Amino acid sequence: MKRKLRMGMVGGGPGAFIGDVHRKAACLDGGVELVAGCFSRSPEKSQDMADALYLNKNRCYATVADMIAGELALPPGKRIDFVSIVTPNDSHFAVARDFLEAGFHVVLDKPMTFDLKQALALRKIVKKCGKVFALTHNYTGYPMVKLARDMVRQGRLGTVLKIVVQYPQGWLVKPIEREGAKQAEWRTDPKRSGAAGCMGDIGTHAENLAEYITGLKMTEICADLGTVVEGRRLDDDGNCLVHFENGARGLLFASQICIGELNGLRIRIHGTEGGLSWTQEEPNTLPVYNTDGTITTYRRGTDAIGAISPAAARATRLPFGHPEAFYEAFANVYRNATDTMRAIIDGRQPTDLELDFPNVDDGVRGMQFIENVVASKGQWLKCEI
Numbered sequence: 001m002k003r004k005l006r007m008g009m010v011g012g013g014p015g016a017f018i019g020d021v022h023r024k025a026a027c028l029d030g031g032v033e034l035v036a037g038c039f040s041r042s043p044e045k046s047q048d049m050a051d052a053l054y055l056n057k058n059r060c061y062a063t064v065a066d067m068i069a070g071e072l073a074l075p076p077g078k079r080i081d082f083v084s085i086v087t088p089n090d091s092h093f094a095v096a097r098d099f100l101e102a103g104f105h106v107v108l109d110k111p112m113t114f115d116l117k118q119a120l121a122l123r124k125i126v127k128k129c130g131k132v133f134a135l136t137h138n139y140t141g142y143p144m145v146k147l148a149r150d151m152v153r154q155g156r157l158g159t160v161l162k163i164v165v166q167y168p169q170g171w172l173v174k175p176i177e178r179e180g181a182k183q184a185e186w187r188t189d190p191k192r193s194g195a196a197g198c199m200g201d202i203g204t205h206a207e208n209l210a211e212y213i214t215g216l217k218m219t220e221i222c223a224d225l226g227t228v229v230e231g232r233r234l235d236d237d238g239n240c241l242v243h244f245e246n247g248a249r250g251l252l253f254a255s256q257i258c259i260g261e262l263n264g265l266r267i268r269i270h271g272t273e274g275g276l277s278w279t280q281e282e283p284n285t286l287p288v289y290n291t292d293g294t295i296t297t298y299r300r301g302t303d304a305i306g307a308i309s310p311a312a313a314r315a316t317r318l319p320f321g322h323p324e325a326f327y328e329a330f331a332n333v334y335r336n337a338t339d340t341m342r343a344i345i346d347g348r349q350p351t352d353l354e355l356d357f358p359n360v361d362d363g364v365r366g367m368q369f370i371e372n373v374v375a376s377k378g379q380w381l382k383c384e385i
Contacts, residue, residue: 197234
């Protein structure tokens with residue numbers, strides 16, 4: 001295949017932080033170009049975004065239905081190959097369903113759907129249509145996260161005993177959703193965000209990271225959710241006790257009212273033969289704890305990393321000493337997903353390295369996590385799908 005993949009986008013209009021991240025990440029490696037979009041529920045704002053991106057006015061659509069119809073009306077060699085969906089949670093299911101059933105590959109921001117019922121329905125659609133479906137749990141794209149995963153699965157930590165994952169932020173300690181903060185408004189609105197606030201927004205990242213690195217599914221959760229800001233309708237703080245399928249126990253907490261915390265995602269995994277720790281704000285190193293009390297620190301980009309983890313080497317663009325971070329992690333999810341699309345278009349089987357991106361099953365796990373956390377109220381609930 002000797003061309004760029006053509007990308008469309010739904011959402012990501014003027015002022016949308018995550019939409020801009022997706023656009024830049026998808027195109028980072030030069031194999032994708034954005035050619036069409038429905039960027040806002042407001043046709044005027046959508047056109048403003050298209051103008052800012054120098055898109056053909058005929059490829060800027062007022063509605064999702066118009067976009068699907070308009071793209072299908074084009075010759076196959078002109079229409080989009082896939083769509084990136086970066087809207088609030090309440091519209092994820094319908095938009096993804098419609099594009100999948102129209103024959104397009106889909107990249108969707110997390111959490112996957114509004115509720116578990118929608119997630120299960122979307123999984124059936126993905127399995128039936130056979131299109132590539134990627135979910136942007138972007139933290140799985142970091143090279144050192146992939147190194148951590150491969151070290152755990154190669155047995156370098158022995159049997160996993162304890163998993164501690166945390167995601168504190170402080171940006172919602174004040175009721176800024178009542179002051180016109182767009183990103184806060186929909187995240188704290190149960191009609192748009194779903195049953196959970198903080199736990200749906202960032203708790204799902206913690207859940208996904210723990211399962212991705214260890215390869216262990218959560219089997220039981222006992223959660224305590226709280227709403228610290230008076231009058232807020234969804235949780236802004238939460239703590240979970242977790243059991244994993246091999247008998248390991250864990251702690252998971254997510255909070256958006258921790259003053260002084262910016263984006264403090266961190267995971268610690270302890271086994272019978274060692275431990276490790278990864279911190280999102282210092283993503284280019286991976287400390288590994290040895291049984292004799294010493295610490296071996298792995299640094300992204302070295303030859304030793306590639307020898308242990310080809311996936312980490314594939315996810316690395318720059319030599320060591322030149323930091324890579326948030327955009328590159330997103331780009332790694334996009335690269336693996338779009339390389340899988342290329343493989344399908346070329347009629348070959350994607351490799352395991354290309355298939356290394358969060359998929360619809362991960363999305364279902366995330367919605368199961370949210371449902372059980374919200375329902376728990378201090379009781380142990382089983383996580384079985």
